[in-house]
Amino acid sequence: MFSPHLDRWSLISDGEPIITHSSRLLPVLWRDRPAMLKVAADIDERYGALLIQWWDGDGAAYVYAHEGDAVLLERATGKRSLLAMAKNGEDDEASRILCGTAARLHAPREKPLPDPVPLTRWFRDLEPAAGKHGSTLADCSAIANVLLADQRDVTILHGDIHHGNILDFQARGWLAIDPKRLYGERGFDFANIFANEELPMITDPARFRRQLAIVSAEAKLEPKRLLQWIAAYSGLSAAWFLGDPNIQQAETAMTVARIALAELES
Numbered sequence: 001m002f003s004p005h006l007d008r009w010s011l012i013s014d015g016e017p018i019i020t021h022s023s024r025l026l027p028v029l030w031r032d033r034p035a036m037l038k039v040a041a042d043i044d045e046r047y048g049a050l051l052i053q054w055w056d057g058d059g060a061a062y063v064y065a066h067e068g069d070a071v072l073l074e075r076a077t078g079k080r081s082l083l084a085m086a087k088n089g090e091d092d093e094a095s096r097i098l099c100g101t102a103a104r105l106h107a108p109r110e111k112p113l114p115d116p117v118p119l120t121r122w123f124r125d126l127e128p129a130a131g132k133h134g135s136t137l138a139d140c141s142a143i144a145n146v147l148l149a150d151q152r153d154v155t156i157l158h159g160d161i162h163h164g165n166i167l168d169f170q171a172r173g174w175l176a177i178d179p180k181r182l183y184g185e186r187g188f189d190f191a192n193i194f195a196n197e198e199l200p201m202i203t204d205p206a207r208f209r210r211q212l213a214i215v216s217a218e219a220k221l222e223p224k225r226l227l228q229w230i231a232a233y234s235g236l237s238a239a240w241f242l243g244d245p246n247i248q249q250a251e252t253a254m255t256v257a258r259i260a261l262a263e264l265e266s
Contacts, residue, residue, distance in 0.1 A: 140235020
């Protein structure tokens with residue numbers, strides 16, 4: 001799957017392939033620079049390549065080449081990890097870095113938007129799941145409907161801001177990879193900071209409240225509005241997990257949603 005692109009772009013393999021459910025990746029060298037060759041396996045990844053190219057290296061990795069399902073990206077070579085920071089006493093600083101990177105991505109640009117997916121379409125799975133499962137999902141769906149009907153500060157969105165998608169590019173700082181190419185209220189992009197299943201402490205209410213204060217301040221969002229987006233996003237995440245089905249991760253997402261809902265009521 002990599003050979004045609006290795007030949008076309010004169011690439012040298014520089015590591016082992018990485019296979020995920022949505023893409024195939026290979027570390028390479030391009031003109032003596034570390035790069036990542038990524039071949040999309042689903043439509044969201046193909047669309048994401050258009051958005052990361054549109055950012056043109058401002059807040060995101062550079063795109064060196066793009067053709068069809070394949071994209072050649074600047075490769076992160078820094079040693080720091082936001083996930084490791086969050087797990088090892090620097091949780092607050094990791095959240096601030098996530099917020100700062102998101103703000104760069106949200107900044108206005110004069111170029112035409114790359115045909116993004118509206119949030120109303122992104123949330124299409126939540127209402128049917130709420131009708132089927134009720135309870136917490138029903139509350140999340142009701143909140144999502146209110147938010148989507150009255151969106152504020154509408155902009156291009158990354159769509160999947162979390163500790164594994166903001167990487168250390170050394171001199172270029174912390175930059176984003178793997179966007180979903182969405183369009184809607186910017187508050188949506190900050191909700192996923194609270195929902196990264198790789199962090200065992202996301203279901204800790206005390207941690208949740210601390211991060212709520214940090215993220216709302218850094219992102220300049222009303223805490224209530226942020227809580228609403230966290231509930232809506234967590235409900236959507238749970239709906240996707242239930243559809244897989246992945247009951248354990250669905251329950252984690254619903255626990256985060258319940259914390260957000262409880263904070264809204266307090």
